[in-house]
Amino acid sequence: FTSHDSRKRANAAFLIGSYQIIYLGRTPEEAYKNLTLNDNRPFLPFRDASFGASTYHLTLLDCLFAVNKALLNKFLDFDTFDLQEYEHFEKVENGDLSWIIPNKFLAFCGPHSQTKIENGYPLHSPEAYFPYFRKRNVTTIIRLNKKVYDAKRFTNAGFAHYDLFFTDGSCPSDHIMNRFLEICENVTG
Structure with missing residues (x-):
C-alpha cells in the first residue's frame, strides 16, 4: 500500500x-x-x-x-465532529486538548505552575483551561502524570481533582484503572 x-x-x-x-x-x-x-x-x-x-x-x-x-458507540461521529474546534485546541499554544469520548473524556497536556514559553514550547497554568472547561461542563480533573502544579488551583475554582500517577508510556496498575473508572462513573459533567 x-x-x-x-x-x-x-x-x-x-x-x-x-x-x-x-x-x-x-x-x-x-x-x-x-x-x-x-x-x-x-x-x-x-x-x-x-x-x-x-x-x-x-x-x-x-x-x-x-x-x-x-x-x-458514537465515539466517532462525523455528523457532530467539529473539525475547526479540534484543529484549534489540538495545537499546544491553544491548550493541547482533545475529546477522547465526546462530552465525557477530555485529554489535555498537564498544566504547569505558570503560563509561559519555555525553550519555544508553550506551557499553560491551570487557570488557562478554566474558561473552556466551564463552557464544556468539565467538572473533574484526574492527573495521571507527575505533579508540576498545585491541585488546589483547580479545587479552589470548583473543580474536583484526583491524582492517579503512573509512569508515562506504561500501563497503569489494576488499582489505578479501577479507581479511574470509579471516579468517571460517579461524576457529573
Whole structure:
C-alpha cells in the first residue's frame, strides 16, 4: 500500500480499512480480509508513542475493531465532529486538548505552575483551561502524570481533582484503572 516502508504500509492499511468500516459498512474482519487478500506480508503492529521498548503491540485487526466499536458507540461521529474546534485546541499554544469520548473524556497536556514559553514550547497554568472547561461542563480533573502544579488551583475554582500517577508510556496498575473508572462513573459533567 503505497510503500515498502512497513510503518507507512501499516498506516495506509489502517486508513483504508477504517474507510471500509466507516463508509462502506464492512466489518473489521471483512476490511482486514480485503487488505490481506493478495498479499501475505504481515503488517507491522502498532505501539505506544514512548521511546522505550514496547511492552505490547496492537495488530491492524485490533485497531479496526476499535474503529468499529467507536463508530457503534458514537465515539466517532462525523455528523457532530467539529473539525475547526479540534484543529484549534489540538495545537499546544491553544491548550493541547482533545475529546477522547465526546462530552465525557477530555485529554489535555498537564498544566504547569505558570503560563509561559519555555525553550519555544508553550506551557499553560491551570487557570488557562478554566474558561473552556466551564463552557464544556468539565467538572473533574484526574492527573495521571507527575505533579508540576498545585491541585488546589483547580479545587479552589470548583473543580474536583484526583491524582492517579503512573509512569508515562506504561500501563497503569489494576488499582489505578479501577479507581479511574470509579471516579468517571460517579461524576457529573
